[in-house]
Amino acid sequence: MSRRHLSLVLAVLAGVLVATGTPAAAAPSICAAQGDLPQLPGDDRGPRDDLIEEATDLAAVGRLDAAERLFDIALDGEDPDARAGAGLAYVQAARAEAERIADSAVRMRTEGAPRAGACFGRALALDADNATALAGRDAEPPDGPTAAESAASRFDDVYDHWLEPAGRALLAVLAVLAVLAVLLVGARLLTPVAAPAAATAWPEPARRTAWWAGLALLTLVALEWTGALSWAPRLDGGLGWFRGFILIALLAGASAALWSGRALSTVVPKAHGFVARTRGLVAVVAACLVLIGVGLLLPSDAWILVLTLSVVLLGVALHACGRGHALRLQVQVKNGETADPAGTAFILGQLQELGTAPPRGLKSPQQVDVTDLPSTALSSLPAGKLASALSSALNLVLPSVPWRATVEGGDPGRLVVTVTRNGQVADTVIVDGTRFRPAAHRSAGSTPAAALGTPSQDDEGLLTAAAAVILTLLAERHTTLRSGLCGASRWESVAAQVVATRPRKPGEDAEVRRELLAYAVQRDPLNTLAWAAYLQALGDDAVTSEDMADDARRLRTLKVQVDRLCVGDEQGYFALRLRLTHTLTAAWLNVCLQQLAEQKDWQASWWRSAGSLADLEALLASPPDVVGRTSFVTEIRDVIPPLRNGLDACPPRTTSPPVEVPVTSAPASLFFHYDQACTLAVGGATDPAAWDAALRQLVLATGMGRYKALARQDPAFASLRDPEVAGARSTRFWALVGKPDPDFTSLAPFGDQGQVLAALGIHGPRDVLAVTDDGGQALAAALKVSGTVVGRWREFACLAEQWPGRSRWLDTRELCLLLDVGIRSERDLAAACAETTGDPPVPALPGRVLASAKKRELRPPTAAELGELLTVRPTAVPTPAAPPRS
DSSP states (O other): OOHHHHHHHHHHHHHHHHHHOOGGGSOOSSOOOOOOOOOOOOSOOOTTHHHHHHHHHHHHTTOHHHHHHHHHHHHHSSSOOTHHHHHHHHHHHHHHHHHHHHHHHHHHHHHTOSOHHHHHHHHHHHOTTOHHHHHHHHSOOOOOOOHHHHHHHHHHHHIIIIIHHHHHHHHHHHHHHHHHHHHHHHHHHHHHHHSOTTSOOOOHHHHHHHHHHHHHHHHHHHHHHTTSOOSSOOOSSSOOHHHHHHHHHHHHHHHHHHHHTGGGGGTOOOHHHHIIIIIHHHHHHHHHHHHHHHHHTSOHHHHHHHHHHHHHHHHHHHHHHHHHTOOOEEEEEEETTEEOHHHHHHHHHHHHHHHTSOOOOSSSOOSOOOOOSOGGGEEEOOSSHHHHHHHHHHTTTSSOOOEEEEEEEOSTTEEEEEEEETTEEEEEEEEEHHHHSOGGGOOTTOOOTTOSSSOOHHHHHHHHHHHHHHHHHHHHHOGGGTGGGTTOOOHHHHHHHHHHTSOOOTTOOHHHHHHHHHHHHHHOTTOHHHHHHHHHHHGGGOOSHHHHHHHHHHHHHHHHHHHHHTTTOHHHHHHHHHHHHHHHHHHHHHHHHHHHHTTOOOHHHHHHHHHHHHHHHHHHHSOOOOTTOHHHHHHHHHTHHHHHHHHHTSOOOOSOOOOOOOOOOOOOOHHHHHHHHHHHHHGGGTOHHHHHHHHHHHHHHTTSHHHHHHHHHOGGGHHHHOHHHHTHHHHHHHHHHSOOOOOGGGSGGGGGGHHHHHHTTOOSHHHHHHHTTTSSHHHHHHHTOOHHHHHHHHHHHHTTOOOTTOOSOOOHHHHHHHHHTTOOSHHHHHHHHTOEETTTTEESHHHHHHHHHHHHTOOOOOHHHHHHHTOOOTTOOOOOOOOOOO
C-alpha cells in the first residue's frame, strides 16, 4: 500500500472515530450488576419461627422496612432468635445494593442510555421503599442531548482516549527523531575523518554492517536521552549483570568491525588512508574501552553517563564509516554558473555504459569491461539554487552521497573535472580536447564542451573522457571496480582508450583512433584492454602473409601476458581473455589461408589456429558467473562453428604442431619497444634478420607520432633510412615512419586555390590535365583567375606524366621534391638536369633532390626512382598555356 493510500485510510478511520465515539467512552447500556448478598434465614427451627418466616418473606419481595421491624422484634423479645441477626444483615446489604443500582440507573438516564427504567425496577425489587428508585421510576425521562452535544461528547472521548495519547506518543517520537537527527549530523560531519579522500573504501558487506550497527547504537542513545528507554536499573554497587553484558557487546562489536577490515591494509597504497580507516577505528574503540573501564570504578549514575558517551562515540564512528565509504556519486555539468542538464545526462549515461553495461566488441574491446558499478549509485544534482540547497541539507540525515563530480567548461576544447569525496577534493583534472578531439577533425564553429544543449559530435569525445576520469578515480578507491579495467590505473590511459574505442562514426579518421590507443598504452603499459585494441588497429593494414603472421605473434604475446596478469582476478579479465583467444584463432586462420593462396608453408599456422580454438572452447566450458557477461559469452559461442568449419576446409596436415617460444616479458611502454628497435637496428648491418626484428618492434612504437619523428632522425636507424643499404627493408621503414604525402592541390603552385580545386573534384595531375584540354580557358573562367595561372598549373601537372624513359606517373612526394629544387615545368627540369658541379663535373640535381628529401623527412628515392624522376622528355616541347583573359 502506498503512502498516499495509507494516509487516506487513516483519515477515514479518524473521521469514523470522531463521528461515533469509542466503546470504552460510551454511556453504560445496562445498569450495575447485582452483587452477592447475605443469605436470608433458612428452614431451621427456632423460638420465633412465625416472625422469622414472615420477615423473610417480606425481605424477599423488597419490603425491607417491614422485614427489619419483624427481625428486630424477633431479636429483642424474651426469647430472642439468633436467625434474626442474619436477616438484619441481609436487609442492610440489600438496601445498599438497591441504592447502588438506582444510582447507576440515574447515570444511564442522564446520559440518555436506553432501559434506565428497567434498572430502576431492579433497584425496587431489592428495596421497594428506595427513594431514588421510586423518584426515578415516577419521573419523566429527561430530554436526550442535542446532536452538537453528542458530537462534542464523542470528540471529547476521542481526544481523551486517542488523540491525547497519540499526541504524547508523537511528541516522544519527534523528540527521539530530533536527538537522532543531531547524532546523524554529527556522524555526517565526521565522515571526512572516517573516510578521507585518499582512503580505500571498505568492502560493501563491512560498510553496510558498520552503517546499521552505528544507526542502532545512535537510536538506543536517542531513546535513552528522551526517557523512552533506560539503560539499566540504577545499581548501587558492584559490576552487575547488565554492565557486563554491555561491555561484552561493545567488545564483540568492535572486534567484528576490525575483523571485517583486516585485509584492507594489503591493498591500500597510501599510508594515511590506512591510518584513517583502520587505526582511526582502533582509536575509537580504545577510547570507548577506557571510558568503560573508568565507569566501572564510578557510582551507578556516573556509570550510566560514561556508558552513554561510549556508545555515542562508537555509534558515530561506525555510522560515519558506513556513510563515508559508500559507492554513490552525484554528477553536475556546468557552463560557468549555469547548469547543463544535457551534459549531465550524457556523462551519467556514459558512466552507466562504462560501469554497468556488459562487455562489447568480439575482437577489439569497445570501451571497458567494468560491470560492478550499480546504476542506483549515480544521480545528478537537482537544478535550481533552492533545490540544490535543500538537497544538500537533506543529505545530512539521508543516505549519503560521498562522491560528487563537477564538470566545468573552460576554454573551448577543455574541461575541468573536480571530484570530491565527503567534501574533500579527491582530484582535479584538466581534460584537454586537443588530445581527444584533434584540431584537424573539429567541425567549424565548434562550441565548448559544456555549452548548453545536446553535446555535439565533436564534444562527445571530451565528455566521454570526463566520464572515464570519474570512473578511474572511483575504481582507485573502490577495489570492486578495478577488475573490469584489466590492469588500467591512470585516467589518461583509460580516457584515451574509451574515446578511441567508441563505435566509429562517419568521417572519423582511423589514424586518430590509432594515435589515441598508442597514447593509452604508452601512458599505462598495464592497460591490457588498450593493448588489445591497439594491436587490432595495427593489424588492420596487414595484407601479406608475413605482416599477418607478425600481427598474430603480437596477439599471442599479449594473450600470454594477460593469462599471467589475470591470476587472482579471472572474472575481471575473462571477457578480455575470450576476445584475445578468439582473435588469435581467427588471425592464425587468416595467415593459413593467405599462405595457401601464396603457395607457402601453411601447416604451422593451421596448428596454431587449432590450438587457440581449443583454448577458446576450454574457456567457454566453465565460464565464471559474472553479472552482465552472459550475453557476451553467448556471442563468443556463436563464432566457434565458423572457425571450426574454416579449419576443417584446409587440406590434411602432414606435420606436427610447432614448438612455441615461451613469452616471459610483461607489457611495456612504447618507448621500450622503440628502444629495442634502436638496439636491433644497429646490428642489422651484419645481421639482416636484426633489421626484421627492429621493424617488428618499430611497428608497435610508431603508433605515436613523436616516435615516428624521432626515428626519422635517430642515428640508430641511419642504415635503415638509406634505400641503397637496406633495400626493401628501407621501404618498409619509411612506410612506418615517413610523413604522409601531401595533397596534390596543397602544393605551392596552386596557392590559395587548392581547396577550391579539391572541392571541384580535382585531386591529381591527371585531373588537372583532363580539365585543361582546352588550354584551361573554361577552368580559368569558372575560377575567375588568370589564364596564365591555369597554364602554369597545367605545366606543373605535365611534370608527372609518363613518357619514354619513365615507366610510371610521379607521385605527390616526388613532385614535392622537384618543387623544393625549383622545378615547376619541363623547361625547369631540362635546365636543372644540365647543371653540373665539381671537377670532373657531375650532375648536381640528384644530390639536391636527396638533400630535399632529408630536409623534409620524406622517404628518399632509390636510384631507380631517382633516374625516372630526373628523366627529361625526349622531345621537350613546352606545354602551351592558356592565353590571357582580355
